[in-house]
Amino acid sequence: MASDAPAQTRVTRKICAAIKDQITSGLLGPGARLPSTRSLAAEWGVSRTTVTAAYEQLIAEGYLETRHGARTQVAQGLGLAPALDSQAGCSVTPDRLSAYGQRLADFPLLPVSCRPRLMADFRYGDLAAEDFPMLAWRKAVGTALLRRHGRLRYGDPRGSSDLRAALQGYLWRARGLRCEPERIIVVNGSQQGLDLCARLLLDPGNQAVMENPGYNLAHQIFLAAGADVIPVTVDQEGMRTDCLPSARLAYVTPSHQFPLGSVMSAARRQDLLAWAQRIGAYVIEDDYDSEYRFDIAPIPPLQALDHAGRVIYLGTVSKTLSPTLRLGYLVVPASLSEVFAKAKRLADRHTPSLEQEAMAELIGNGAYERHVRRMRRRNGERRVALLSAVSAFLGDIVTVVGADAGLHIVLWLNHVPKGQEDAVIARALEAGIGVYPVSPLYAPASADTRPDRAGLVMGYASLDVRAINRGVQTLREVLEALNTEIGASNRQ
Amino acid sequence: MASDAPAQTRVTRKICAAIKDQITSGLLGPGARLPSTRSLAAEWGVSRTTVTAAYEQLIAEGYLETRHGARTQVAQGLGLAPALDSQAGCSVTPDRLSAYGQRLADFPLLPVSCRPRLMADFRYGDLAAEDFPMLAWRKAVGTALLRRHGRLRYGDPRGSSDLRAALQGYLWRARGLRCEPERIIVVNGSQQGLDLCARLLLDPGNQAVMENPGYNLAHQIFLAAGADVIPVTVDQEGMRTDCLPSARLAYVTPSHQFPLGSVMSAARRQDLLAWAQRIGAYVIEDDYDSEYRFDIAPIPPLQALDHAGRVIYLGTVSKTLSPTLRLGYLVVPASLSEVFAKAKRLADRHTPSLEQEAMAELIGNGAYERHVRRMRRRNGERRVALLSAVSAFLGDIVTVVGADAGLHIVLWLNHVPKGQEDAVIARALEAGIGVYPVSPLYAPASADTRPDRAGLVMGYASLDVRAINRGVQTLREVLEALNTEIGASNRQ
Numbered sequence: 001m002a003s004d005a006p007a008q009t010r011v012t013r014k015i016c017a018a019i020k021d022q023i024t025s026g027l028l029g030p031g032a033r034l035p036s037t038r039s040l041a042a043e044w045g046v047s048r049t050t051v052t053a054a055y056e057q058l059i060a061e062g063y064l065e066t067r068h069g070a071r072t073q074v075a076q077g078l079g080l081a082p083a084l085d086s087q088a089g090c091s092v093t094p095d096r097l098s099a100y101g102q103r104l105a106d107f108p109l110l111p112v113s114c115r116p117r118l119m120a121d122f123r124y125g126d127l128a129a130e131d132f133p134m135l136a137w138r139k140a141v142g143t144a145l146l147r148r149h150g151r152l153r154y155g156d157p158r159g160s161s162d163l164r165a166a167l168q169g170y171l172w173r174a175r176g177l178r179c180e181p182e183r184i185i186v187v188n189g190s191q192q193g194l195d196l197c198a199r200l201l202l203d204p205g206n207q208a209v210m211e212n213p214g215y216n217l218a219h220q221i222f223l224a225a226g227a228d229v230i231p232v233t234v235d236q237e238g239m240r241t242d243c244l245p246s247a248r249l250a251y252v253t254p255s256h257q258f259p260l261g262s263v264m265s266a267a268r269r270q271d272l273l274a275w276a277q278r279i280g281a282y283v284i285e286d287d288y289d290s291e292y293r294f295d296i297a298p299i300p301p302l303q304a305l306d307h308a309g310r311v312i313y314l315g316t317v318s319k320t321l322s323p324t325l326r327l328g329y330l331v332v333p334a335s336l337s338e339v340f341a342k343a344k345r346l347a348d349r350h351t352p353s354l355e356q357e358a359m360a361e362l363i364g365n366g367a368y369e370r371h372v373r374r375m376r377r378r379n380g381e382r383r384v385a386l387l388s389a390v391s392a393f394l395g396d397i398v399t400v401v402g403a404d405a406g407l408h409i410v411l412w413l414n415h416v417p418k419g420q421e422d423a424v425i426a427r428a429l430e431a432g433i434g435v436y437p438v439s440p441l442y443a444p445a446s447a448d449t450r451p452d453r454a455g456l457v458m459g460y461a462s463l464d465v466r467a468i469n470r471g472v473q474t475l476r477e478v479l480e481a482l483n484t485e486i487g488a489s490n491r492q
Numbered sequence: 493m494a495s496d497a498p499a500q501t502r503v504t505r506k507i508c509a510a511i512k513d514q515i516t517s518g519l520l521g522p523g524a525r526l527p528s529t530r531s532l533a534a535e536w537g538v539s540r541t542t543v544t545a546a547y548e549q550l551i552a553e554g555y556l557e558t559r560h561g562a563r564t565q566v567a568q569g570l571g572l573a574p575a576l577d578s579q580a581g582c583s584v585t586p587d588r589l590s591a592y593g594q595r596l597a598d599f600p601l602l603p604v605s606c607r608p609r610l611m612a613d614f615r616y617g618d619l620a621a622e623d624f625p626m627l628a629w630r631k632a633v634g635t636a637l638l639r640r641h642g643r644l645r646y647g648d649p650r651g652s653s654d655l656r657a658a659l660q661g662y663l664w665r666a667r668g669l670r671c672e673p674e675r676i677i678v679v680n681g682s683q684q685g686l687d688l689c690a691r692l693l694l695d696p697g698n699q700a701v702m703e704n705p706g707y708n709l710a711h712q713i714f715l716a717a718g719a720d721v722i723p724v725t726v727d728q729e730g731m732r733t734d735c736l737p738s739a740r741l742a743y744v745t746p747s748h749q750f751p752l753g754s755v756m757s758a759a760r761r762q763d764l765l766a767w768a769q770r771i772g773a774y775v776i777e778d779d780y781d782s783e784y785r786f787d788i789a790p791i792p793p794l795q796a797l798d799h800a801g802r803v804i805y806l807g808t809v810s811k812t813l814s815p816t817l818r819l820g821y822l823v824v825p826a827s828l829s830e831v832f833a834k835a836k837r838l839a840d841r842h843t844p845s846l847e848q849e850a851m852a853e854l855i856g857n858g859a860y861e862r863h864v865r866r867m868r869r870r871n872g873e874r875r876v877a878l879l880s881a882v883s884a885f886l887g888d889i890v891t892v893v894g895a896d897a898g899l900h901i902v903l904w905l906n907h908v909p910k911g912q913e914d915a916v917i918a919r920a921l922e923a924g925i926g927v928y929p930v931s932p933l934y935a936p937a938s939a940d941t942r943p944d945r946a947g948l949v950m951g952y953a954s955l956d957v958r959a960i961n962r963g964v965q966t967l968r969e970v971l972e973a974l975n976t977e978i979g980a981s982n983r984q
Contacts, residue, residue, distance in 0.1 A: 018668065027660065027670060035665050039858065042865050043665050094827045096740060096772050098717075101692035104834045126645040134637060141633065145626060151954040152814040153618040168519065173527050173535050176510065178519060188680065192840035200593035221838055225590075248588060280588050322644040324845035335586045342596045346713055348684035352844060353816035366531060373534050462643040 011046050015054035023063055023074055034064065034072045099204065103224050120471025121434035124259075124408045124459030125323055131375060131461075132322055136367040137358065144357035157345035158337075159186025159329070160356040166363035167329055174369070175290065176300045177313065179331045185340045186351045188326040190288060190316040194218055194251075196330070196343050197284055197312055198225040201249050209250035211239045212449060213441035215258050215286065218251050231443035238264030241271035249282040250275075255290040255299050259410055259441050259457050261402015269302055276310040284312045289319045291372050293405040294380055309333030317359070319407060319461070320372050327355055379407055385465040386458070389472035397479060407461040410438060413454040415483055421454035427478045433471045503538050507546035515555055515566055526556065526564045591696065595716050612963025613926035616751075616900045616951030617815055623867060623953075624814055628859040629850065636849035649837035650829075651678025651821070652848040658855035659821055666861070667782065668792045669805065671823045677832045678843045680818040682780060682808040686710055686743075688822070688835050689776055689804060690717040693741050701742035703731045704941060705933035707750045707778065710743050723935035730756030733763035741774040742767075747782040747791050751902055751933050751949050753894015761794055768802040775803045781811045783864050785897040786872055801825030809851070811899060811953070812864050819847055871899055877957040878950070881964035889971060899953040902930060905946045907975055913946035919970045925963045 022028040034040070037051040044051070055072050058064040065075045094105060158164065164181040171177040187193040194217075202208060204226025210219060212231030222229045230247060233240050238257050244250070250272065254264035264272075276283045285302045293299070303313040316328035332340050344350065362368040383403065390400060390411065399412040416424060421437045428435045438455030460468060514520040526532070529543040536543070547564050550556040557567045586597060650656065656673040663669040679685040686709075694700060696718025702711060704723030714721050722739060725732050730749050736742070742764065746756035756764075768775045777794045785791070795805040808820035824832050836842065854860040875895065882892060882903065891904040908916060913929045920927045930947030952960060 022664060022670070027664065027672075035661075035861075036858070039861050040665065043861070094831050096693065096774070097831065098691065098693055098695045098698075100695075101831055101835070104692070104838070105831045107834055109830050109834055121643075123645065126643045129640045129642055129644055132640075132644060138634070138637065142630070145630065148621045148624070150621055151613075151618045152621055152624060152816050153615065153954075154815050169527075172514060172519065173532065178514070180519075188840035188844070191838070195839050199590065200596070201588065201590055203590045203592075206590075217838070224838055282588070323646050323841075324644050326840060326842070326844040339586050339589065339593055339597045342599055343593070346596070346683070346709070346716055347687050347839070348680040348818060349815075350818070352680070352818040352847060355844060366528065369527075369531050369535070462645075 012054045032074045118434045119432035120467040122458040126462035128462045133371045140358040140361040155350045157341045162360035163356045166360045185330040187328045190328040193314045193330045202227045207247040209247045212443045233449045241268045244275045251284045253286045256405040277308040286314045289406045382460045385468045386460045393476040408459040411456045416454040504546045524566045610926045611924035612959040614950040618954035620954045625863045632850040632853040647842045649833045654852035655848045658852045677822040679820045682820040685806045685822045694719045699739040701739045704935045725941045733760045736767045743776045745778045748897040769800040778806045781898045874952045877960045878952045885968040900951040903948045908946040
């Protein structure tokens with residue numbers, strides 16, 4: 001066939017050139033399947049004959065091949081030049097960035113996780129895929145899809161009214177939090193909620209108070225906004241409130257301090273609200289994992305104590321359903337409701353509708369709260385397994401903090417100096433377990449307020465009991481080997 | 493049962509008080525269903541007996557009622573005080589906003605669409621729900637769900653590697669656009685793509701060039717960033733490039749100018765790129781509806797002509813699948829890839845994973861391109877119906893522009909002065925049809941560059957042929973009545 005191809009038309013030649021270009025530039029590698037002739041013909045607005053002629057020409061030239069009955073593909077044996085960048089001569093450093101862009105350009109780009117499969121990965125924030133309520137979610141998505149009729153159009157920037165009504169009820173039942181649906185803004189996870197707060201409330205040079213240690217991505221958001229971040233020490237009663245500086249806002253995790261796990265005491269809550277009211281600051285209450293509390297009574301949110309409209313409450317389903325859904329919600333003071341709606345609209349119009357409708361259905365039919373209870377039970381079992389393993393294998397070479405609530409604990413390594421944290425993590429990785437340092441969660445210049453020991457943040461929500469046990473046992477071996485070396489080098 | 497309820501415990505009293513509080517504040521209205529006793533018991537960490545006792549007490553007091561076999565609900569006949577705002581004494585004007593927040597606060601909050609059901613709504617951007625490829629999408633979502641295993645964790649801020657690989661192929665096949673997957677950033681619709689551009693590239697006081705008339709939400713984003721927006725006149729060859737001012741960026745719609753529908757000529761494309769390269773500006777190419785072209789050949793994007801790394805290409809599925817999915821993509825110069833990834837991560841970590849995986853599946857199995865062809869055919873039919881109806885019913889009282897591509901046309905009303913635009917829209921609404929003004933798409937101080945006539949932007953992608961016909965016929969009646977009045981008042 002290839003040899004008696006029709007005389008090449010101009011279009012055939014263009015198609016040939018475009019495909020060769022893709023192949024020589026490396027965009028289509030050996031074995032890559034070409035589009036069907038029908039599909040390419042439709043895209044170019046030409047007849048299938050023209051595309052077939054181009055394919056046949058390229059087969060004749062050895063660029064493409066076709067096997068019995070299969071789609072045309074790039075010839076397997078084709079020797080290729082290394083992939084060309086079409087803008088190879090261009091600068092690789094970004095130019096002409098805004099001040100925001102310049103601040104961001106200086107941040108490290110965290111590599112996308114490409115760790116080898118680990119025996120046990122204690123990464124905080126991960127959930128087990130088998131915990132996702134697949135059937136209930138698919139059913140809820142199906143119900144939401146079937147309800148659609150008429151037209152597809154942009155939705156309310158605050159979020160679907162069904163979801164906001166469902167969240168109003170859920171927040172009251174689960175958290176004793178009372179609000180009108182107009183004050184709820186559905187966002188793409190708590191990250192977007194925080195980002196909107198920073199955009200709307202912080203100018204470059206403003207001060208923002210944060211717990212120390214605290215959530216590093218909140219820290220990055222405030223720094224990116226150009227704010228001066230003022231770290232405030234955390235102890236067993238949560239963030240200290242006896243010397244709060246003047247600031248535009250404070251970011252806190254009162255239900256379960258991240259990462260150390262303390263619960264903010266009633267007295268400090270009152271202090272914090274009084275401070276905010278006195279100086280006109282806002283308090284961002286990140287209630288990121290309050291669904292998980294084990295031996296303690298539920299703790300009402302700061303939001304429920306706020307009668308002055310200074311608290312912005314932030315919730316998420318990242319710890320109950322999945323971090324990949326990107327669903328969270330803000331409850332803002334009535335005075336801020338409109339400006340948050342405007343900011344959300346400009347940021348991305350609204351959160352995807354189908355997820356919102358499915359979530360409303362899941363809350364409305366009771367499946368969400370049943371799922372949360374099941375997750376609390378399962379994670380309670382993981383927690384017990386972790387605490388038992390830590391007690392059995394690590395004993396008093398570690399100190400555990402923050403185990404009353406949430407999905408992680410902090411392990412202080414009593415005999416490992418702070419400077420050895422990275423060594424512990426590297427050796428644990430070699431031994432097949434993922435553990436994560438506490439140091440990056442401390443403000444850089446806060447050496448006086450943190451222990452001299454190395455510390456690890458250990459998330460357990462994605463692990464089964466067997467992996468938890470093997471992981472902790474391996475950590476013990478890693479620490480023993482390291483302690484022996486430290487001892488040996490001290491003796492030298 | 494209610495009368496012989498057990499002696500109230502402290503917790504029972506607290507539950508009663510909380511429910512009464514919800515009822516008296518209007519949060520739970522008459523007939524609202526209470527949570528099941530099991531669910532409330534789990535949330536409060538108490539026995540079901542305790543909750544049952546509380547419900548029975550409230551039934552006895554007349555707050556709640558229960559019907560045979562049904563869930564307990566708020567008594568239907570309950571006379572309620574008007575809903576209380578728990579922060580009723582607080583300020584309703586937002587205080588302590590950032591400069592960004594203050595600019596936003598001054599923008600109008602567009603009301604959420606709550607128009608009555610219209611006979612024909614020509615709102616641009618809406619799609620017909622029945623055009624959504626429900627089966628293919630559900631299948632793709634199902635496939636994506638089944639592929640999950642291991643753990644749920646935050647993904648790559650640039651987007652899933654499967655989707656970016658699929659988009660790379662699609663963009664080449666459909667648009668002749670060549671890029672490495674590292675330069676693709678998956679975003680929540682083109683709105684977020686634009687917002688990221690503004691954040692990363694514009695400081696307050698910078699200049700941004702926009703087409704005039706142009707896309708109003710792009711205009712708002714640039715104003716919100718504090719930029720000076722410089723409107724540049726559009727004619728039959730797209731945006732004029734003979735007197736481009738110095739600026740940080742230009743926002744253009746070269747494939748199908750929004751709203752007037754012209755295609756930017758090759759000479760102007762070269763001029764625009766030369767300008768950008770000369771002064772180091774970026775060009776944002778919004779390719780929002782290039783899938784729809786009717787009697788004209790495909791137009792390669794500006795991006796394909798750019799060898800200097802100055803073009804940021806912006807695409808979306810809002811016009812092919814649904815605006816409610818919130819899926820779009822940026823193709824950025826290699827030098828900007830990292831800083832965009834950082835900004836996307838801080839903005840909301842990443843776009844929801846399931847949508848991304850389903851979209852990758854839809855492109856990979858060919859269903860997306862088949863769907864696009866089907867949509868092109870269906871919208872082509874709607875377009876023919878609209879143009880025929882306009883020609884039949886409106887004749888030379890209107891001038892049609894921008895009908896070669898896209899999903900809307902602009903109708904200039906030859907005998908209606910600009911000042912009567914709002915009257916046309918109000919009367920059309922009374923008559924049951926939704927039409928939308930062209931005026932808000934013009935820069936405020938650009939009276940000299942726009943026609944003196946009233947103009948309408950008419951989207952047709954959500955309408956069936958019957959609605960299109962009835963809508964245009966009704967518009968004719970509206971215009972006739974208005975013209976008679978205008979004539980009468982001119983004669984007086």
